[in-house]
Amino acid sequence: MDSLMRKSKYTFIDGKTGFSLNVAGMDFSDSDMENMSGKLVAAHKEMTRIEAGEIKNPDENRKVTHFTDRSVYSGSTLFEEVEEFAEDVRKGKIRGSTGKKFESLVVNGIGGSALGPQLMQFSINGPYWNELHLSKRNGYLKIYFLDNTDTAGIADLINAIDLETTLMAHISKSGGTQETKNNMISLQKVYEKEKLDFSAHSCAITMKKSALDDTARTDKWLKIFEMAESIGGRTSETSVVGHLPAALTGMNFKSFIDGACWMDSLTRKSDFPKNPSYLLAVMWYIAGKGKGDRNMVIVPYSDRLILLSRYLQQLVMESIGKEKDLDGKIVNQGLNVFGNKGGTDAHAFIQQLNDGRDDFFVTFIEVLKDKMELPINGSITMGDYLHAFLAGLAGALKGKKRQIINMTITEVNEFNMGMIIALYERAVAVYAEFIHINAFHQPGVQSYKLVSKELVTLLTDVETKLSSIKGFTGLAPEIVTKMGFSDKTEDVEGILAKLAENADLRSIPRCRLSREWNKDRGWVYSVA
Secondary structure (H helix, E strand, O other): OOHHHHHHHOEEEEOOOOEEEEOOOOOOOHHHHHHOHHHHHHHHHHHHHHHOOOOOEOOOOEOOOHHHHHHHHOOOHHHHHHHHHHHHHHHOOOEOOOOOEOOEEEEEOOOHHHHHHHHHHHHHHOOOHHHOOOOOOOOOOEEEEEOOOOHHHHHHHHHHOOHHHEEEEEEOOOOOOHHHHHHHHHHHHHHHHOOOOHHHHEEEEEOOOOHHHHHHHHOOOOEEEEOOOOOOHHHOOOOHHHHHHHHHOOOOHHHHHHHHHHHHHHHOOOOOOOOHHHHHHHHHHHHOOOOOOOEEEEEEEOHHHOOHHHHHHHHHHHHHOOOEOOOOOEOOOOOOEEEOOOOHHHHOOHHHHHHOOOOEEEEEEEEOOOOOOOEEEOOEEHHHHHHHHHHHHHHHHHHOOOEEEEEEEOOOOHHHHHHHHHHHHHHHHHHHHHOOOOOOOOHHHHHHHHHHHHHHHHHHHHHHHHHHHOOOEEEHHHHHHHHOOHHHHHHHHHHHHHHHHOOOOOOEOOEOEEEEEEOOOEEEEEEO
């Protein structure tokens, strides 16, 4: 089969939207595709079960409803409540504790609760949204994100915002996510210090009867929006989780939902290869031999889409990276995702992709419509150069027999972003069926949280026992032994370093810990 025939056969085009997906640049044969027919039939059956409401997260005995919930969301009462709340904030009908109009929004969440809204904010409103004058923002809010439990994040935020004119959106499905909880507690103390009513600046997105729901109701927060238990964080962007930040910053969330639903209609088809999500999943499987042996590189040729690779890292890697399959067999599955933006990438990691290890496949995403006409040389525009850089790089990689996928959208807007997110959500679910794993739980995440909880308890024990060796000076291992923690030496040494470096910011009961560097002995600690 010549290259033009192969491209025609293995390119999906949606004439209505201008979306296209060309996988002809991947290394596979027609027989490879035929060999996938059994897996495709089985996966299609399971996708139908998901949308029929059957349990598809057996570990947690949960349904998986992000595909179906969004099909009715824009006509729901919850949708109208979010839109009304956002408009009341914009018009100043809802104000902060001192009566001032809200000017800024802080999204306090982690993982999907932050990555999705961040991606949409950067894609639709651009990187300089917060610098725009209020009139150019049409009265909508500036937006900031807290997506970690790093004190620097709180410090940087406080320096940037006016507490009196800031609205906080705390997002946690369970209400027990420690990072989000830490930020909430810290912000509440900041508001209390300034004698401001934190409750009059806070709203919540959470499940009914969660710890966050209880707090918000008890303290009479401005608003509580209910999140469905059956929607996971990494697939929550088309739900209220994505809606509230979008509405408060002026995005057309209904268009975003419409785009996702349109892609859902295209990817429900059993007619392969006329289903773009099945095309993607099959390519991932063949390229990585069903074990993720090749890295997925995401390269959108658009400044606005630079966060797409970060978003897909969580969606793909948290869904696919599993130790056990559905039968409990150890399989250690995974699919690495990394990326940059074109043509920046050509001056970054493309050198290795072109000349280095052949352990990847690249997905190029082109945006056809330019934001501005910027002539550079006669009729040749800046946008023409970007296209040429993409085509040139794709050609160079093909010449080295490197594997590539080409995706095209007409422009970066809400509808097309909905299409891209829905496409990858279904591709991930289908690929998970191919390799027989549960794409909708995250046991690895839970295990690290349990270990972290134990370390927090250990830190409390160390603080308590330090006063019992007051006056002692020595190396960390000596202090560990003296306190009776020899079985946890490495963990306690890390705690001691943390405590010593923060002696001026925190107090340890009845003593003070410090350390000095000795070139012969190393770090010498003193308990005073």
